[in-house]
Amino acid sequence: MSNLKDVAELAGVGVGTVSRVINNQVSVKPKTREKVLAAIKQLNYVPNEIARNFKMQKSNLIALLLPSIWNPFFSELAYYIEDELDREGYKLILCNSGGKPAKELYYFDMLSQNKVAGILGITYNDIESSLDTEIPIVSIDRHFSKSVPCVTSDNYTGGRIAMRELYKAGVRKPAFLGAITSVFSETMLRKKGFIDEAETLGLDYIIYEEPDPVLDDLKYFGNFFKVREHREVDGVFAITDLFAAKYIDQAQKHGIRVPQDVKVIGFDGIQDSTLFHPILSTIRQPVEEMARTSVKLLLTQISGNAISQDTIRIPVHFRPGETT
Amino acid sequence: MSNLKDVAELAGVGVGTVSRVINNQVSVKPKTREKVLAAIKQLNYVPNEIARNFKMQKSNLIALLLPSIWNPFFSELAYYIEDELDREGYKLILCNSGGKPAKELYYFDMLSQNKVAGILGITYNDIESSLDTEIPIVSIDRHFSKSVPCVTSDNYTGGRIAMRELYKAGVRKPAFLGAITSVFSETMLRKKGFIDEAETLGLDYIIYEEPDPVLDDLKYFGNFFKVREHREVDGVFAITDLFAAKYIDQAQKHGIRVPQDVKVIGFDGIQDSTLFHPILSTIRQPVEEMARTSVKLLLTQISGNAISQDTIRIPVHFRPGETT
DNA sequence: AATAATTATTGAAACGTTTCCAAAATGGTG
DNA sequence: CACCATTTTGGAAACGTTTCAATAATTATT
Numbered sequence: 001m002s003n004l005k006d007v008a009e010l011a012g013v014g015v016g017t018v019s020r021v022i023n024n025q026v027s028v029k030p031k032t033r034e035k036v037l038a039a040i041k042q043l044n045y046v047p048n049e050i051a052r053n054f055k056m057q058k059s060n061l062i063a064l065l066l067p068s069i070w071n072p073f074f075s076e077l078a079y080y081i082e083d084e085l086d087r088e089g090y091k092l093i094l095c096n097s098g099g100k101p102a103k104e105l106y107y108f109d110m111l112s113q114n115k116v117a118g119i120l121g122i123t124y125n126d127i128e129s130s131l132d133t134e135i136p137i138v139s140i141d142r143h144f145s146k147s148v149p150c151v152t153s154d155n156y157t158g159g160r161i162a163m164r165e166l167y168k169a170g171v172r173k174p175a176f177l178g179a180i181t182s183v184f185s186e187t188m189l190r191k192k193g194f195i196d197e198a199e200t201l202g203l204d205y206i207i208y209e210e211p212d213p214v215l216d217d218l219k220y221f222g223n224f225f226k227v228r229e230h231r232e233v234d235g236v237f238a239i240t241d242l243f244a245a246k247y248i249d250q251a252q253k254h255g256i257r258v259p260q261d262v263k264v265i266g267f268d269g270i271q272d273s274t275l276f277h278p279i280l281s282t283i284r285q286p287v288e289e290m291a292r293t294s295v296k297l298l299l300t301q302i303s304g305n306a307i308s309q310d311t312i313r314i315p316v317h318f319r320p321g322e323t324t
Numbered sequence: 325m326s327n328l329k330d331v332a333e334l335a336g337v338g339v340g341t342v343s344r345v346i347n348n349q350v351s352v353k354p355k356t357r358e359k360v361l362a363a364i365k366q367l368n369y370v371p372n373e374i375a376r377n378f379k380m381q382k383s384n385l386i387a388l389l390l391p392s393i394w395n396p397f398f399s400e401l402a403y404y405i406e407d408e409l410d411r412e413g414y415k416l417i418l419c420n421s422g423g424k425p426a427k428e429l430y431y432f433d434m435l436s437q438n439k440v441a442g443i444l445g446i447t448y449n450d451i452e453s454s455l456d457t458e459i460p461i462v463s464i465d466r467h468f469s470k471s472v473p474c475v476t477s478d479n480y481t482g483g484r485i486a487m488r489e490l491y492k493a494g495v496r497k498p499a500f501l502g503a504i505t506s507v508f509s510e511t512m513l514r515k516k517g518f519i520d521e522a523e524t525l526g527l528d529y530i531i532y533e534e535p536d537p538v539l540d541d542l543k544y545f546g547n548f549f550k551v552r553e554h555r556e557v558d559g560v561f562a563i564t565d566l567f568a569a570k571y572i573d574q575a576q577k578h579g580i581r582v583p584q585d586v587k588v589i590g591f592d593g594i595q596d597s598t599l600f601h602p603i604l605s606t607i608r609q610p611v612e613e614m615a616r617t618s619v620k621l622l623l624t625q626i627s628g629n630a631i632s633q634d635t636i637r638i639p640v641h642f643r644p645g646e647t648t
Numbered sequence: 649a650a651t652a653a654t655t656a657t658t659g660a661a662a663c664g665t666t667t668c669c670a671a672a673a674t675g676g677t678g
Numbered sequence: 679c680a681c682c683a684t685t686t687t688g689g690a691a692a693c694g695t696t697t698c699a700a701t702a703a704t705t706a707t708t
């Protein structure tokens with residue numbers, strides 16, 4: 001493996017000059033550049049990225065910290081984030097936190113030790129106090145009070161749209177199906193939108209929330225159906241598509257027909273929701289735009305420029321399916 | 325930010341000693357170690373990972389190169405791979421190739437420039453000739469003739485099981501639904517297993533293959549239904565769950581009922597297939613085991629040990645749903 | 649107590665870049 | 679052609695670690 005010095009010697013120039021050629025600095029004479037380029041080719045030289053990172057004391061790595069890449073919404077987001085990062089010459093490090101605060105902290109530590117250039121974080125736990133302010137961060141779906149920019153979709157309006165669409169489909173006793181999380185997240189605005197719209201419409205509604213039923217769907221929905229029985233719910237707005245799908249699954253097992261007996265709207269618009277039967281009606285998040293916006297914002301920060309906006313909310317829209 | 329030398333000075337020892345303490349080398353007197361540890365704590369010293377990588381000329385990064393993280397099968401795989409890598413102290417770089425040979429090559433180049441410690445590749449294109457033999461590689465689902473170990477599931481037996489299950493469900497005119505790819509991949513054995521079992525059972529069958537209908541499902545299935553019409557197919561084995569789901573979707577639009585008119589079996593056992601309605605019967609791949617095995621194999625290679633086996637095939641099993 | 653054997657420690661060198669100051673080459677002007 | 683201004687170049691220093699040969703300290707043996 002040849003290095004800068006080898007190239008410099010072969011080309012009969014100094015190492016500085018070779019370095020300037022590689023980095024496309026201006027002040028190098030065309031004739032010199034040619035000589036260097038020829039030497040590079042002859043030696044089959046490739047710059048040692050690690051040495052560069054070392055000298056510059058920063059890597060071209062950006063970390064994506066999220067609960068689980070297995071989640072279809074996150075995997076779509078990750079897809080676009082990686083694409084955008086690659087265009088900009090950065091590499092993506094993937095970190096699954098499992099939503100556990102300890103693991104999130106562990107990753108933050110590890111990432112700052114590894115001097116990543118920036119972090120894109122989807123964290124639902126309170127890690128605010130322990131943020132390493134050295135490293136640029138963009139948060140997705142969660143607003144920190146510090147100067148960490150946040151990219152999210154317009155969850156509030158999404159909630160209102162969902163309620164309104166349920167209403168249009170004839171629903172008069174709507175329910176919101178959510179999960180309890182310990183800290184405030186932008187996704188909670190879905191509930192707020194739902195409530196505000198229901199009240200605007202003068203409707204009675206149920207809010208049903210329990211801890212995230214990752215491992216215990218049956219218990220979650222079992223409890224819900226007990227509540228539901230005596231309320232005659234005829235419409236459900238679930239906080240995510242997966243929630244909605246699981247609800248439909250359980251509802252059908254209870255002899256409840258969707259959409260005849262109960263209309264359902266989800267949130268996210270994950271790809272597979274078009275393969276669910278009935279096809280899920282949902283509030284589609286602009287995933288691609290969220291991804292690219294987050295990356296751009298992060299890179300702006302990395303290049304040392306200030307971020308004007310604190311929170312960026314990208315519009316959502318209703319995607320009709322067969323459940324409304 | 326303090327460095328090794330600062331610590332050494334404060335502790336009144338040489339830099340080498342500090343280095344040995346950090347790396348838990350043996351030969352360091354307890355009393356010295358204590359002094360060093362105290363200095364580290366006092367200065368709040370953290371080792372500079374980049375400098376380490378530089379000195380060692382290798383990173384603790386492992387790349388996962390796959391067509392698209394958006395695909396639910398891959399995202400599950402990636403989840404477990406990241407988990408296993410993290411346990412072993414490695415970080416995961418994610419690379420979406422889009423299945424494009426040019427992009428795959430581009431990533432291979434980039435990764436070797438970045439001196440990643442190893443690569444886990446899911447590539448369906450022929451990149452064999454351009455493999456950088458410097459970097460340890462483990463291939464998933466694709467066997468290279470060179471000494472690149474391959475981890476896959478027992479696709480052949482999976483195909484046989486699928487056909488047998490269709491038969492048990494009463495199918496007598498089965499069809500295989502696949503995609504054409506340019507190079508040989510282990511997944512093609514699914515077809516072979518299907519064929520062999522069908523012939524063992526003395527059944528007539530249809531093999532239907534066209535280029536992967538990523539962008540043009542309608543055309544793909546439209547054509548299939550034209551073929552299908554005059555053959556009275558009553559069972560379908562689709563090469564992936566997503567294929568199966570799309571088939572069911574289209575079949576229902578053509579007034580074909582699943583499973584009454586046609587039984588369907590998929591392959592993969594992706595999480596969401598339990599949310600499809602009807603719930604998909606499928607051949608479940610041991611994703612977690614495949615992930616962990618691949619990582620272990622790669623790390624074995626990285627530590628310089630030879631790999632005995634050339635291809636590792638992990639058993640699959642039938643997961644009954646509502647489509648058979 | 650002297651010597652040998654072992655264990656522990658030191659600090660310079662090296663890894664491959666980028667950067668920066670000084671020096672050299674070039675170009676323009678009177 | 680001599681002088682100054684500008685452009686281009688050379689190469690040492692520095693980034694923070696690991697490693698290794700040399701040296702110092704400790705322990706064991708007689």
